[in-house]
Amino acid sequence: MTLNNKVKFIQGNQAVVEGAIAAGARFYAGYPITPSSEIAEGSANRLPQVGGLYVQMEDEIGSMAAIIGASLSGKKSYTATSGPGISLMSENLGVAVMGEVPCVLINVQRSGPSTGLATKPAQGDVMQARWGTHGDHGIIVISPSSVQDCYDLTIEAFNLSEKYRTPVMFLSDATIGHLKEKVVLREIAPEEIVNRKQPNCDPKDYQPFKFQDQEDGIAPLAAYGSEYVFRITTTTHDERGMANSTPANADKFIRHYTDKIEKNKKDITIVRKYNLEDADYAIIAFGCTARAALEAVNIAKDKGKKIGLLQLVTIWPFADDEVREVLKKVKGVVVPEMNLGQIIGEVKKINDYGIPVEGLSRVDSLMITPKEILDKIEEVEKCL
Amino acid sequence: MSVNKYDDYLIKEKLPVFWCAGCGNGIVLGSILRSFAQLGLKKENTVVVTGIGCWGKADDYISTNTFHGTHGRALGFATGIKLANPKLNVIVLMGDGDGATIGGNHLIHAARRNVDVTAILVNNLNYGMTGGQYSGTTPHASYTTTSPYGHVENGFDVCKLVKAAGAPYVARGNVYGVIQLQKLIKEAIEKKGFSFVEVISTCTTHYGRLNGMKTSAGAMKWIKDNSISIERAEKLPKEEKEGKFVMGKFVDKDIEDYTARYDRVISKAKEII
Amino acid sequence: MSKTCQIILSGVGGQGLVSSGTILGESATIYEGKNATLVSSYGVETRGTFTKSDVIISDGDISYPEVSKPDIVLALAQVAYDKYAADLSEDAVLIYDNSLISDTKESKGKQFGYPINDMALKLGNIAVANIIAVGIIIQKTGILKEESVIEAIKDKFAHKPKVIDLNIEALRKGIEIGMEV
Amino acid sequence: MKKITIDPRLCKKCGICVEFCPADVYTRELDGSPVISFQEKCTGCKLCELRCPDFAIKVEVSKNDIK
Numbered sequence: 001m002t003l004n005n006k007v008k009f010i011q012g013n014q015a016v017v018e019g020a021i022a023a024g025a026r027f028y029a030g031y032p033i034t035p036s037s038e039i040a041e042g043s044a045n046r047l048p049q050v051g052g053l054y055v056q057m058e059d060e061i062g063s064m065a066a067i068i069g070a071s072l073s074g075k076k077s078y079t080a081t082s083g084p085g086i087s088l089m090s091e092n093l094g095v096a097v098m099g100e101v102p103c104v105l106i107n108v109q110r111s112g113p114s115t116g117l118a119t120k121p122a123q124g125d126v127m128q129a130r131w132g133t134h135g136d137h138g139i140i141v142i143s144p145s146s147v148q149d150c151y152d153l154t155i156e157a158f159n160l161s162e163k164y165r166t167p168v169m170f171l172s173d174a175t176i177g178h179l180k181e182k183v184v185l186r187e188i189a190p191e192e193i194v195n196r197k198q199p200n201c202d203p204k205d206y207q208p209f210k211f212q213d214q215e216d217g218i219a220p221l222a223a224y225g226s227e228y229v230f231r232i233t234t235t236t237h238d239e240r241g242m243a244n245s246t247p248a249n250a251d252k253f254i255r256h257y258t259d260k261i262e263k264n265k266k267d268i269t270i271v272r273k274y275n276l277e278d279a280d281y282a283i284i285a286f287g288c289t290a291r292a293a294l295e296a297v298n299i300a301k302d303k304g305k306k307i308g309l310l311q312l313v314t315i316w317p318f319a320d321d322e323v324r325e326v327l328k329k330v331k332g333v334v335v336p337e338m339n340l341g342q343i344i345g346e347v348k349k350i351n352d353y354g355i356p357v358e359g360l361s362r363v364d365s366l367m368i369t370p371k372e373i374l375d376k377i378e379e380v381e382k383c384l
Numbered sequence: 385m386s387v388n389k390y391d392d393y394l395i396k397e398k399l400p401v402f403w404c405a406g407c408g409n410g411i412v413l414g415s416i417l418r419s420f421a422q423l424g425l426k427k428e429n430t431v432v433v434t435g436i437g438c439w440g441k442a443d444d445y446i447s448t449n450t451f452h453g454t455h456g457r458a459l460g461f462a463t464g465i466k467l468a469n470p471k472l473n474v475i476v477l478m479g480d481g482d483g484a485t486i487g488g489n490h491l492i493h494a495a496r497r498n499v500d501v502t503a504i505l506v507n508n509l510n511y512g513m514t515g516g517q518y519s520g521t522t523p524h525a526s527y528t529t530t531s532p533y534g535h536v537e538n539g540f541d542v543c544k545l546v547k548a549a550g551a552p553y554v555a556r557g558n559v560y561g562v563i564q565l566q567k568l569i570k571e572a573i574e575k576k577g578f579s580f581v582e583v584i585s586t587c588t589t590h591y592g593r594l595n596g597m598k599t600s601a602g603a604m605k606w607i608k609d610n611s612i613s614i615e616r617a618e619k620l621p622k623e624e625k626e627g628k629f630v631m632g633k634f635v636d637k638d639i640e641d642y643t644a645r646y647d648r649v650i651s652k653a654k655e656i657i
Numbered sequence: 658m659s660k661t662c663q664i665i666l667s668g669v670g671g672q673g674l675v676s677s678g679t680i681l682g683e684s685a686t687i688y689e690g691k692n693a694t695l696v697s698s699y700g701v702e703t704r705g706t707f708t709k710s711d712v713i714i715s716d717g718d719i720s721y722p723e724v725s726k727p728d729i730v731l732a733l734a735q736v737a738y739d740k741y742a743a744d745l746s747e748d749a750v751l752i753y754d755n756s757l758i759s760d761t762k763e764s765k766g767k768q769f770g771y772p773i774n775d776m777a778l779k780l781g782n783i784a785v786a787n788i789i790a791v792g793i794i795i796q797k798t799g800i801l802k803e804e805s806v807i808e809a810i811k812d813k814f815a816h817k818p819k820v821i822d823l824n825i826e827a828l829r830k831g832i833e834i835g836m837e838v
Numbered sequence: 839m840k841k842i843t844i845d846p847r848l849c850k851k852c853g854i855c856v857e858f859c860p861a862d863v864y865t866r867e868l869d870g871s872p873v874i875s876f877q878e879k880c881t882g883c884k885l886c887e888l889r890c891p892d893f894a895i896k897v898e899v900s901k902n903d904i905k
Contacts, residue, residue, distance in 0.1 A: 009682040009693060027468050048653035053467055053646060058493040062460035065453065069433075069464025072451065073472065077464065092460075095453050179722055180679060180695035182686035224449050225469045229427045233443070233452035243444060243452075295721035370721055391893075399848055400892055406852035410891030418888075560858075562888040588852075601857035604889075 006185040012150040012176040013080075015183050016106055017042035019154025020078050022188045024195070025104070026052035027077040029066035031059050031085060034118045035174040036108035039080035060085040064092035067103045072232060074223030076158055080106035082174075083125050084115065086132060094133035096167035097257055098234040100209065100219065102196055104157045106170040108177040109287075111365045120365030121174035123287050123338035129169045130316050136254055138261025140168040140268055141316040145290040147181035153270075153313065159194035160268060164260055165218050171315060173338070175288035175367060196221050203227045209253070210239040217260055261317055270313040271322045275301065279308030281377050282330045284323065284347055286312040288367060289336050295370035296377075307377060318346045327353050332380040336360035336368045356380050390414070390421040395447050402441060404512075406600020408559035408585030409439050412506050415562060416475070417446070419570040430473045433462040433501075435482030438512040438587075442477050456487025459494040462501045470643040474501040475573065481511050484542045485520035491542075495549035495578050500641040502572045502579045505542060508587040516590025523627065527594040546580045547635050553579035554635040559586060560608045561631060568633065577641040584611065584629045659717025662800040663724040666790075667709040667741060668733030673787035677731075678710040680791055680809045681801065685714045687812075688805035694722035707736050714800050729798055731790050733773070735760060742768070752793055754786070769797075771834050777827065782820075785827035792831015803832060840880040841898040844872060848894035855886035855895060 008015075016039050020028075028043040044054040053075075057063040060081055067077035081089060086107050096103055109125045111117035129141045140160050144150045154170060161168040199206050199220040208230040211219040219239075222228035231241030236253060238244040261268065272290075275297050276282060285293040290311040300307040310326050312319055327333065327347070332355055335344040344359040351357050360376045362368045394417055403409045420430070430448040434440045436455035443450040453461050458476045466474045483491050483505040494503070510528050511517045517530040521539040528535065547554045553575040557565035565583060572579035586592060586603035597603040607629070614632035617625055664681065666674040675697050682693040697710040711724040726746060732738040732753040738761070745751050745766035753761070755770030771793060777786035788810070795801045807825055814821045842863070851870035860883060865875040882899035 007687050009679065009686045009695075027464070029464060045653075048646070048650040049657045051650055051654075053650075055463065055467060055497075055642075057460065057463070058489050061457060062463070062490050062493070065457040065460025066464035066467070068453070069451070069461040069466075070468035071464070073465050073468035075468040077468070091454055092457060099453075175696065175722075178697065180682055180693075181719075181722070182682075182692050223469070224431050224465060225429055225472050227428055229447070229449050231443070231450045231452075233450070234454070235452060241450075291720045291722060298720065367721075367723055369723075369725070371725075394893065400850070400894075403891065405850035405891075406854060407891055410893065411889055414888060414890075414893065559889070559891075562885065566888070600852035601854055604854055604858065 004187040008183050008185055009180055010147065010183060011038055011178055011180050012144065012147045012172060013038035013108065013178065014042050015147045015150035015185075016080070016154045016170070016172070017046055018185050019151040020104070020158065021046055021050055021052070022151070022185070023076065023155040023158035024193055025076040025078050025158060026050065027067065027070040027075040028052070028054045028079065029057050029063045029070065029077070030079040030081065031057055031063050033082045033085050035110055035177050036080045036082050036085075036106065038177070039106055039108070060088035061091055064089040064105070065095070068092060068096050068099065068101045071101050071103045072224055074225070076102070076162070078104040078106065078158075080108065082108050082110045083112045083128065086125060086128060090128075090132040093167055094135060094137070095234045097133065097137040097139070099232045100165040100221070101167070101232070102161040102165055102221070103167050104154070104161055104170060105167060106172060109171065109173040111363070117365045119174065121288060121338065121367070122363065122365065123173055123289065124342070124363070125171065126315060126337075126339065126342040129171050136258055138166070138258040139316050140164070140166060140261060141171050141314070142168065142270070143171045143287045143313060143315050144176055145287055145311065146176070147179060147183040149313075150176065151183055151185060155188060155192070156270070162194045162196045163218070164264065164268075165196060165221055166261065171287065173288050198222060199228055203229065206230060207239040208232060208241050209237060211256060211260070217263070265317045268314060268317060269319045269322070271319050272311040272313060274309040274311070275306070276308035276310060276326060276329075278306055279329070280306045280331050281308070281380065282326045282333050283307065283309045283373060283377075284312065284326065284333055284335045284343070285309065285337070286315055286343065289338060292368050292370050293336060293373055296373040299370055300374060312343065315343070320346075320350050323347055324350055327351050327355060330355065331384060332356045332358070332377070334358050334360055334373060334376045334380060336373050336376070338362050338368065356383060390417040393417040393420050393427070393447050395445050398445050401445060403438060404589045406586060406588040406603065407438065407512075408508065408583070409442065409506060411559040411562060412504065412565070412583050412585065413442050413445060415566040415569050416504065418566055419573055420448070422570055423573060425473055425573075429471060430475070431465050433458045433465065433474060433476045435478045435487065436513075437479040437481050439477055439479040439506045440482065456482045456485070457490065458482060459487060459490040459501070459503065463494060463497070463499050466499055466501050467643065467646075470500070473573065476501055476503040478503060478505045479512075480505065480507040480509065480519045480521040480542070484540050484545075488520060488540075492545060492549040495546045495551035495580065498550070498552065498578045498639055498641050500577055500643060502575070502581070504569060504572070504581050504583065506583045506585045507542065508585040508591060509539070510587055510591040512587045512590055516587070516594065526591075528591065529594070542582050543580070543634050550639070551580050551635060552577040552637050552639040555580070555633040556582045556584065556629065556631055558584040558607050558611050558629065558631060560604055560611065564631065571636075575636070577639055659715055661713065661715040661717070661719070662729070662798050663727050664712040664714070664794065664798075665709055665724050665727045665730045665741065666712060667707070667731065667737035669736065670706050670708050672733050673784065674708055674710045674733070677787040677791050678712045680788070680806060680813065681712050681714065681794070683809040683812065684801050684805040688808050689801060691716055692719050694719050696722045707734070707740070709737070729794060731794060733757060733786070733790070750797055752790070752797065776830060776834070780823065780827055780830065782823060785824055788824050788827040789831040792828040792833075793835040796832045796835025803828070839900055839902075840877070840882045842874050842877060842880060842886075843896045844874065845894045846871070848892045850892050852891065854889050854891070858889060859886055
């Protein structure tokens, strides 16, 4: 079989739709919101062409509920929104965590808080993505920096979601969502697609939350309508899905929601390294800002300066090993982000090397420029 | 193998039910399970979706597939479950808090969207689980723990709301008229499209206690005395209908459901590519 | 060193600037194997307010997608002209629609005024003004081949074959006047 | 013959069966528990079983009783 590659010049949001379909997603429920609406429109157009289903719900709470329901009926499901929508979805994001329901939420970030600047980019939802829903839990958050990423990493988001039975957030932003760029829509080979593990036990023995006897620590998930009759409750439950409020049971499961992500960090996290081998200074960036950072690295290189970039493609779980490796080697680090300093806090937490870690924040809806990053590095240099 | 004993759908080891003495929830649960048995529903193909509240605990006792999520959102989950696998029988259990208050918007849109699920809303006129506060159906001037001087607002007529939203099947029963109730529930499950049954129920512990119904039997009697049939309601003058619950079937018509319509969308879309 | 061309397309909402940018980008990426980016910024209203699109076309990778130093600026409205004319660098080119923009000023870079809008009307449809502009741009920059743009136009209007010829005519008209000084 | 059984482990003594039995089959103990005092009056209508909120009552009607 030869795989077909299609070259397109499309928006990040459109590439997300193609990625979702390539990953095998066949159900979308959502509520339109700028700057994510092209994902709704694209899904309404494309899903029925592949036998999938689009439904526009009355709000984001219902949308999140519907994709959870559809996922439990065996369809890979997703929704797309922006920060205000994530605020509403956070309620049922907890349901997906607690019910261990695979699904993908796309947040095309815009400037906030509240309605904010509806059409303008920001990167202010980093912590909301991590802690938006209440209670302790792990979460996987992936941040694209190109239209190609929007395709490739959407597939990755579905794969991780299926593998770890967890919601995955795709943290895009208005710049990347609306950026038109060359993308190769690779035809995806079946072996590149991960589908959730199915039970193979006797139906009467099936326990939808029994993770302990699984080598990978993830319980298989049947679909409603299969021979397996099962219960999903997002009240604290036992292995069978029966409400169970004993302290030991609560402890076991609440830890599980974090452990299954944190213990598999090596498998989950993706970072990109540019010019870091002999760098004197490093930039740690993600999303659209990583593009300015890469430009800065290239400009510096032309000028004979040794500046490297660590791009966090996976934001959560936080790539602390890779960040530590950088902190250990360089004289100083600059963390540019279109917020008042969210990721930088994580970097500082593990800065045991006493090097300066400086933030570069912008919340005026404009992209951080390569020059601003280079100026900041110069500032750090001068202080040393 | 078809199951036709209602208690095959009941998880007996979870009994006694956790509800208060005289609570109507158990009566409605019994009616639902008996309807399942009459219809011979396969557990594998049936999903019961519940909300939050006293009635939201009903799934604890039901042996089909179940889903128990967040307050008011049961219809959202059910929409996804059903649309992703239209072969499933999806039954949604909500209280008046779930269905008519926090989730009221989901209710009217589910009715309008005409997803083929059956929603059974048990209306006990207050929030039982949290201690008897007023809900979206609490009648004007009645007493709850948050309307200690008499309720300021009016309550919803939920059936009228769902009817106005365009549901193809809308009915109301109560926990006194159990034979009619079971008939309505069975019909609703059989109905293609969004079917809705409101059940007027009792909350002896809270609403009953604060509104002069001292015993479970007293609360049941209050429901009996304040319920009238559609036929009778049509003949009564307006002032005599005031505060009465009208029982019976308000809507029973055929409207193509979401899945049937969407199947045509799929055919159309596939033609284009 | 890879060859890169930075383009700003500016005007007001509704002039088809995103569409022009998309045609340029598609021609470059799909038909010439280059890279291209298009970033558009606009107000909340779709029509009538200042908008601009940043297009970068390059043989190499494009990291930062916003235009920092334009090689060519297209201005289709006075408000757009005013924004860019003054700061134009020496080696940059400004193309403006002189049927819409009358108040011009001196600048360091070269300026060329063409009656783009009037020409579109003459061709029979004001909607092709943006394609005329694309023609001028590819003529002035030499960044793309005419054939690539024609292919992109055919793709864009595949569902409306009637307007393909009109748009190709508009493109050629743009190339033709672009040759004039 | 109709056979009524009440499961005392499930009964919460709400009194609904006693109050609404059309044939007055039941009486109440001082603690509120229902007592099947007049089994012979039972018509087998099963309303008590259907109205019991606690799944505590079973009314069995043998074939001979169905007219």
